[in-house]
Amino acid sequence: MRASTWLLVLIILIVGSQLALYRVHSRKYLARQDAERQMNRIVGRLGLSDISLATDARYVRHLSVSDSVAPVMDHPGAVEHFPSSSFVVPVR
Amino acid sequence: MLLGNVNRHLNILDYALGSLWRNRFKNCGVLLVFSLVIFIIASFRLVTSSLDNSAEQVLSSVPDITVQKMTAGRQDVVQRIDIAEIAGIFGISEIKPRIWGYYFDELNGANYTVIGDAAFDAREQLPGLAIDYRGTYGERAGVSPVVVGQSIITSKNLVVRNSFSLFRPDLSLKSFYLSGVFAETTSLVTSDLIVMGIEDAADLFGLADGELTDIIVSVANPTEIDTVARKISERIVGSRVITKQQIRKTYRAAFGWRSGFGLACLLGSIAAFIIFAWDKASGLSEEQRREVAILKAVGWQTTDVMSVRFWESVVISILAYVLGYLMASAHVLVFDGLLLKPVLLGWSVLNPPLSLLPVFHLSDLLLIFSISVLPYLAATIMPAWRSALVRPDSIV
Numbered sequence: 219m220r221a222s223t224w225l226l227v228l229i230i231l232i233v234g235s236q237l238a239l240y241r242v243h244s245r246k247y248l249a250r251q252d253a254e255r256q257m258n259r260i261v262g263r264l265g266l267s268d269i270s271l272a273t274d275a276r277y278v279r280h281l282s283v284s285d286s287v288a289p290v291m292d293h294p295g296a297v298e299h300f301p302s303s304s305f306v307v308p309v310r
Numbered sequence: 311m312l313l314g315n316v317n318r319h320l321n322i323l324d325y326a327l328g329s330l331w332r333n334r335f336k337n338c339g340v341l342l343v344f345s346l347v348i349f350i351i352a353s354f355r356l357v358t359s360s361l362d363n364s365a366e367q368v369l370s371s372v373p374d375i376t377v378q379k380m381t382a383g384r385q386d387v388v389q390r391i392d393i394a395e396i397a398g399i400f401g402i403s404e405i406k407p408r409i410w411g412y413y414f415d416e417l418n419g420a421n422y423t424v425i426g427d428a429a430f431d432a433r434e435q436l437p438g439l440a441i442d443y444r445g446t447y448g449e450r451a452g453v454s455p456v457v458v459g460q461s462i463i464t465s466k467n468l469v470v471r472n473s474f475s476l477f478r479p480d481l482s483l484k485s486f487y488l489s490g491v492f493a494e495t496t497s498l499v500t501s502d503l504i505v506m507g508i509e510d511a512a513d514l515f516g517l518a519d520g521e522l523t524d525i526i527v528s529v530a531n532p533t534e535i536d537t538v539a540r541k542i543s544e545r546i547v548g549s550r551v552i553t554k555q556q557i558r559k560t561y562r563a564a565f566g567w568r569s570g571f572g573l574a575c576l577l578g579s580i581a582a583f584i585i586f587a588w589d590k591a592s593g594l595s596e597e598q599r600r601e602v603a604i605l606k607a608v609g610w611q612t613t614d615v616m617s618v619r620f621w622e623s624v625v626i627s628i629l630a631y632v633l634g635y636l637m638a639s640a641h642v643l644v645f646d647g648l649l650l651k652p653v654l655l656g657w658s659v660l661n662p663p664l665s666l667l668p669v670f671h672l673s674d675l676l677l678i679f680s681i682s683v684l685p686y687l688a689a690t691i692m693p694a695w696r697s698a699l700v701r702p703d704s705i706v
Contacts, residue, residue, distance in 0.1 A: 236635070253493075254367050259371070260440070264427060268557075279423065282556065282557040300657060302655060304570035
């Protein structure tokens with residue numbers, strides 16, 4: 219077999235695996251629908267404003283209702299130091 | 311003519327693959343590092359797209375307007391009498407007082423979000439919200455019912471017991487019994503929640519009678535939200551009014567390339583790319599020069615040699631691209647972003663079960679392609695041209 223045919227087989231295998239992952243994705247998506255409806259009801263009923271990911275800093279836990287200066291307002295000259303906040307862009 | 315051209319390039323590709331195989335250890339190393347760079351960028355993008363999408367879907371029912379009060383640049387309590395100030399605004403369909411805040415558990419260093427709900431009823435708590443009710447077992451005078459998220463169960467070790475206490479500001483204890491647990495599937499919004507009656511929350515936080523943390527306002531007509539928000543801010547002095555639109559806007563922009571971690575991923579990829587480019591441009595080895603000289607001596611043209619080098623770069627970069635993206639997809643879909651989770655959660659003591667469902671956008675594929683494959687191909691043009699200029703008589 220030619221070397222280029224081997225390359226083609228390899229690429230087909232990788233792309234095939236990617237397509238298999240898309241199937242995992244669609245199954246996960248279907249399973250998620252019900253949970254999203256429930257979460258929507260909870261958010262509406264309790265008036266929640268944010269998703270619960272990092273809980274180390276209050277301004278990361280509640281991004282949308284925090285001040286943009288909250289990370290540096292604990293005392294004069296304070297600097298931001300929580301690692302989880304490096305994942306989010308400052309709220310404007 | 312076309313078929314002949316295709317055949318010619320297939321032959322050159324075969325030769326390029328043979329050439330790559332002869333230096334397989336070096337080329338496998340390059341492929342591995344390049345794949346890892348693409349894996350990191352793609353993983354970051356898939357995780358953030360998943361969070362963006364989840365926030366968009368889940369937070370579609372956030373309150374129309376949240377009213378808070380600011381004093382000296384910090385959030386302060388709102389007075390219950392402020393509700394009367396805004397009750398007359400035309401267009402408001404419902405006003406709900408609320409007390410919520412953070413409780414730092416000194417025993418384990420965890421932060422909980424405590425929500426005091428005005429309509430929380432000990433007998434008929436929050437129906438239809440995927441809560442596993444435990445009944446009123448444990449109910450007795452002075453012990454209040456709560457519904458908690460999954461992380462609280464682990465953190466407060468509520469698997470074997472159903473009551474616990476939290477400290478008031480004056481360090482006296484307030485006792486609670488567990489009347490329900492939010493389903494694990496809803497952890498994205500409930501993981502760290504302790505939901506209780508509004509009076510219990512006021513008691514826990516030591517708030518005076520009539521003090522609230524915020525007021526939730528529903529507006530009958532969504533197009534009037536901004537107008538109602540403006541009127542509220544005029545009637546309550548020093549208020550901060552947050553609309554549904556602002557909350558959604560925050561999450562649309564929150565997880566982006568401009569975040570520190572996004573920049574770190576980009577800078578890392580650029581650094582790795584510079585190393586590749588340097589490796590490619592740092593001159594030809596003696597063996598490569600001899601190979602080119604022999605090829606030219608047997609009749610190969612400069613364009614043919616450049617084609618070989620071009621195909622080598624294409625094979626490496628395309629393979630690295632599809633392999634890196636495949637690994638990133640598996641990382642996020644199957645392993646729920648296992649490697650990025652520690653960065654995402656930072657120093658959080660609570661560890662919410664995170665189920666990521668990325669959104670695959672063609673634009674992301676093109677973006678990652680353009681910041682990885684294209685620069686690599688561009689960086690190999692010069693070395694390819696230099697290698698093709700080797701004269702046969704200089705070596706042979």
